[in-house]
Amino acid sequence: MESNHVLDAKGLACPMPIVKTKKTMKDLEPGEVLEIQATDKGSTADLQAWAKSTGHEYLGTETEGDTLRHFLRKAGAIEAEGVVIPEISLDEFKEKVDKNENLTVLDVREIEEYEEGHIEGAIHIPLGEVEQRAGELDKEDVIYVICHSGRRSELAAQTIAKKGFKQLFNVVPGMRDWTGKTI
């Protein structure tokens, strides 16, 4: 999994991985992903519980030998930004796709999710890279932003709205309930 920041908490005992995560998370932007490398076996359960009570999103853990690599996405953008992105329901969006309207679809999920299946012609930029790669998109286009459930796509749309994109739609919920064709 891709991350924006890596925190090395290897060799540290409880509660240090949590304390360090808390401190590091402060410096991340909402929507960014933090990778925490730890050897404390209790850290998996602890970080899940921590994410739950602090509102961040626990994305998963990968094991590499003795090292546990935990991934957390920082929360907070929706409340903090206040940019309202118009939503379009998945059904309405599907009608447009089915009618072969020439839509610009931006898929902001992680690469693994995208590769498992996406809408034909969708542009793929994971949420964490949206800010720096916004230049690849045309500001004049009507862009339909999609992710798994509609949360990351909202963050992504808010991020590029600040860069002057005006015609953005957040597809809600997202690929989770998509019944149309994928490739």
Added chain:
Amino acid sequence: MSTKTAIIAANGGLFDAYKVFNIATAAAATDQEVAIFFTFEGLNLIHKEAYQQLPMPQGKEHLVEGFKKANVPSIPELVEMAQEMGVTFIGCQMTMDVIGLEKEAFVDGIEVGGAVTFLEFAKDADVTLTF
């Protein structure tokens, strides 16, 4: 969404210190508001000299190795971390009077108060613990 955790530290051994400060730092790291009331022997846990070499329980001295191996932070380190994250330390005035110590004998940044000071904080706490 702020949760409040109120802790009473009434014992002065090394194990007691870890119980108190591990829970306190973990709670503070989880965005909880935390206050610890240090009373009787619990005051050792924040005493400038005493907290650097708190006693192991009798017969457990061999665990010194284990603490080193597990890379457990020292008590002064945990105290500093807790304070950095905004944990409130309240020293018990009455105990301090009894043992004849002033605020200066303890780590910087503590408050001194009586039982009511703690109760005021603890009355609407979501978690209350005694060690």
